[in-house]
Amino acid sequence: MIELKNVTRRFGQTVAVDHIDLTVETGEVCVLVGSSGCGKSTTLRMINRLLPASSGEILVDGEDVTGMDLQRLRLNMGYAIQGTGLFPHWSVARNIALVPRLLKWPKERIDARVTELLQMLEMDPASFADKYPQQLSGGQAQRVGVARALAADPNILLMDEPFGALDAITRENLQLEMLRLQRQLKKTTVFVTHDIDEALRLATRIAVMDQGRIVQHDTPENILRRPASDFVENLVGKQDRGLKLMALRPVRDLMTPHDKPRPAEPGADGLKEDDSLRLALSVMLWQDLRQVAVFDHQGNETGVLLRERLIEGGV
């Protein structure tokens, strides 16, 4: 658990972070979102003391970070940043091994961990371990950045716009990857972004920041349904809130289930239970369907989604 109590950070006369209180529960993903210069990165960097707080208290699992040994504090927090910050003169394996080496793990354990992480991020260890960062694509490099942050299995992950420099498709892939990993690993995560869609997709709770203050701290659904101010309302987009809400809910919520799953006919088209309602609506509109079949992971048809049901109950 991370707690910020009345934390302020000044740079000379300007106040970058203005008396904020924020609690990140263990295992949740807290996304700090806001326009550039709103203090979100500063807030993140105060947690691992890359920037000291001017006043206030920051507690990690109940312990004040100011009193903690700097290296011990940071070694226990994964850190991933925009543009990866991979060491250009180290191979992928050596980069991922950064923190385990600082912790003086034995070599076999480090090698095993590197292999495990590369596999977890769906990169073939045999072909990637010995490559150098400049030989990777942007998406691959960022995966390595995430693997490096996870290397020593820290309790806390700090991510500062890690996907900010990637193209839209790669970014979406990595966001899905993050969601998958997070379901598995349940790290306490603080994630900074300026992209509200990224925030809505990844967050357990979102903290919207403006001019150094947290203007709303709530679940994605509540942020969309009950924005606390005009600023938040503008940020989430007044008009397409409906679609954004639909994007948060899976098809499973609204489908009409069959009595028992039926094996799918070959070549049958449809949605998966995990797909969002927004995708379902899009498919229906495009193919002009009144209903669409829903399949589970094994490919069995488990139900159908009706258009009326979607329009009535989707938001």
Next chain:
Amino acid sequence: MPSLDEPPNRVITVLGLLALVLVWVLDLGTVQPNRIVPGTGYGLFAAAGWLGAVTVSAGLCVLMALAVLPLRRRYTLLGILLTLALAALPDLLVIFTSAHLPKDSPYARTAVGAGFWSLLFLLVLMLIEVVGRLRIGRRGQLGILVVILAGWALLIRQGGLDSLSLMREFSNRPDQFLQALWAHLALALGAVAISFVLAFALVLKMMRSEAWRRPVFGVVSFLQTIPSLALFGLLIAPLSALTAAFPLLQSLGIRGIGWAPALLALIAYSLLPMVRNTFVALTEVPEAVIDAGRGMGMTERQLFLQARLPLAIPVIIEGVRITAIQAMGLTAVAALIGAGGFGTFIFQGLGQAAMDLVMLGALPTIGLAIAADVVLSTLANALQPRPAAALPQ
């Protein structure tokens, strides 16, 4: 798949044509009755006889033909031919000497003429073009150089070039030559080593405190703007005063003239390239790399030794390389205040109007500068923090 015929090469054709014209128009060599009197020049035909003239002209024509004819292994053939031609080039001088040097006059000597220099220069340019086309690596380049130098060394050992006035000047003073070599090396390398240590210490200080940056850059840049001769001269008075006040210094060999002011001046000149490159190299490491390393718990010391330094080393060595080349040249000027080195021959030669004595000082100075360049750029390559194979295309 590579095309069967590589396109014809215009550079080599033009250079070959130019060489053919120059070698016929200019003197290949001159014969001097003694050291001072200007000699009589001999053109290609007169100097090397019809056999030599035909060989040279035919050789150049073959090179040009190889450059334009539709051939598959054009550059390999050209490379081999050019290397052999360069290795054998001094043979021309041997032929010339044996034909024209008066046997009865002990002071007579031959000198290399403009035609020979042009031929040498143009052949080297052609070889550089071929080496570039073939993408020969550093080892291959060194191999070619060794073959050529071995050809020359063989000729010199056999005594074929003894009557060349350059060789005469050398054989008159082999001890002095060796002494000059050591003095030159000691001064230049000493200055480079000392300024490297100084610059590194200064840069470490500058990285810690911003207040040091502007003044340090100001001072080292200012030092660089003083003309070298003036700086050598300016140091005479204060050093004389110092040694007069502290006789201990005198017993260490420090005087107003000699090696002490020369070394000081050379260090002063070396500081700017050294400080600039070291500073830029150590501070231009991408901020994201440092931020990530620090955020993941590396100490400042670990960051410096594992990230900044290995990433900076090629650029730092580049600074050492520039400084070393500059110092090799400047040391020649230091001979004016009695510091020794190859400059001694240059200034003696100028005083006596003996151009070949000037050459005896100038050529080794150039040679040392080139050697410093080769050694240090090889070192920088070897210390590239990532394997060359891993570099992006």
